[in-house]
Amino acid sequence: MDSHQTDAQCAWRCIQSAHRILLVTHVGPDGDAIGSMLGLAWLLWPQGKELALGCEDPVPRSYAWLPGSEQVVRSVDGSYDLVISLDCSDVYRMGQVYGPNVVTTPLLNIDHHITNTGFGSINWVDPSSAATSQMILMLADTVGLAITESVAVCLLNGLVTDTRSFRTSNVNSHVLRAALRLIEAGASLHEITSRALGRRSMASVRLWGQAIDQCHLEDSILWTQVTSAMRRRWSLDANGSTGLANFLSGVREAKVVVVFTERDDGTVDVGMRAACGHDVAGVAVQLGGGGHPQAAGCTLKGDLGEVQARVLSALRCSLTGQEEESV
Numbered sequence: 471m472d473s474h475q476t477d478a479q480c481a482w483r484c485i486q487s488a489h490r491i492l493l494v495t496h497v498g499p500d501g502d503a504i505g506s507m508l509g510l511a512w513l514l515w516p517q518g519k520e521l522a523l524g525c526e527d528p529v530p531r532s533y534a535w536l537p538g539s540e541q542v543v544r545s546v547d548g549s550y551d552l553v554i555s556l557d558c559s560d561v562y563r564m565g566q567v568y569g570p571n572v573v574t575t576p577l578l579n580i581d582h583h584i585t586n587t588g589f590g591s592i593n594w595v596d597p598s599s600a601a602t603s604q605m606i607l608m609l610a611d612t613v614g615l616a617i618t619e620s621v622a623v624c625l626l627n628g629l630v631t632d633t634r635s636f637r638t639s640n641v642n643s644h645v646l647r648a649a650l651r652l653i654e655a656g657a658s659l660h661e662i663t664s665r666a667l668g669r670r671s672m673a674s675v676r677l678w679g680q681a682i683d684q685c686h687l688e689d690s691i692l693w694t695q696v697t698s699a700m701r702r703r704w705s706l707d708a709n710g711s712t713g714l715a716n717f718l719s720g721v722r723e724a725k726v727v728v729v730f731t732e733r734d735d736g737t738v739d740v741g742m743r744a745a746c747g748h749d750v751a752g753v754a755v756q757l758g759g760g761g762h763p764q765a766a767g768c769t770l771k772g773d774l775g776e777v778q779a780r781v782l783s784a785l786r787c788s789l790t791g792q793e794e795e796s797v
């Protein structure tokens with residue numbers, strides 16, 4: 471048995487000893503957040519566990535078709551024997567769902583971000599996994615749980631979205647084997663890729679158009695912004711800019727891409743992407759966020775202009791440092 475399986479066994483013992491369990495995923499959920507939470511729920515329901523599924527923000531439209539998505543609630547009360555955080559790199563990512571009613575409850579932290587702060591009472595953090603959903607599949611396989619079609623669909627959704635359909639640099643034979651297992655268990659790769667990655671509203675394309683029109687490229691840093699006024703113009707919430715940073719990361723002249731999205735609560739979401747050979751996770755951590763070397767982010771308080779100045783200067787510094795290191 472390898473160390474990953476030992477970690478999975480340990481997480482499973484912790485889950486087995488609990489009956490009422492709160493599953494929590496991160497604010498502004500992506501396909502892996504929702505997929506890993508629902509996939510784990512579909513594994514635990516047949517075990518007779520009583521579950522609550524919490525996420526501060528609503529399930530994005532692209533993932534609302536996943537089985538069980540209607541069970542996800544935005545606030546929870548009551549008491550639990552165990553809280554399981556999924557795909558959260560730090561305690562704040564759980565948002566308000568991690569409220570006063572559960573702060574003293576044992577917390578199992580299951581995540582694949584290299585920047586994970588180890589905030590749980592038990593931490594199973596595996597940066598070699600391409601998605602938290604991949605870890606949930608490993609958990610099921612290690613302890614011998616059946617992969618039903620519902621489990622498979624949710625977990626493959628996580629794997630597909632976090633790897634942008636198997637295109638990221640961390641995709642290896644283990645990732646493809648995991649995907650194969652899920653497809654064999656009944657998940658449709660075509661349905662997931664088209665629903666999760668291939669569909670968007672006309673309004674969001676218009677918003678992208680406006681944001682792309684306003685792109686700046688300086689010192690190999692490509693950046694743009696999505697202001698509250700732009701989102702109002704196209705009647706879009708903060709999800710309207712989802713995918714834009716990934717799209718821009720294809721620009722040859724850019725080493726780093728940043729999309730600043732103004733939120734309604736006076737904060738700015740900073741989504742960063744790095745070309746291969748560069749790293750944005752360091753800057754994200756420095757600014758109180760987290761992520762992966764090639765894709766990371768943070769949320770900062772303050773006026774859009776101030777936040778931009780702060781982030782761009784941190785990125786310039788970091789890029790200079792990375793270049794000096796590589797010579």
Ligand SMILES: [Mn+2]
Binds near residue numbers: 502557602
């Ligand atoms: Mn993830």
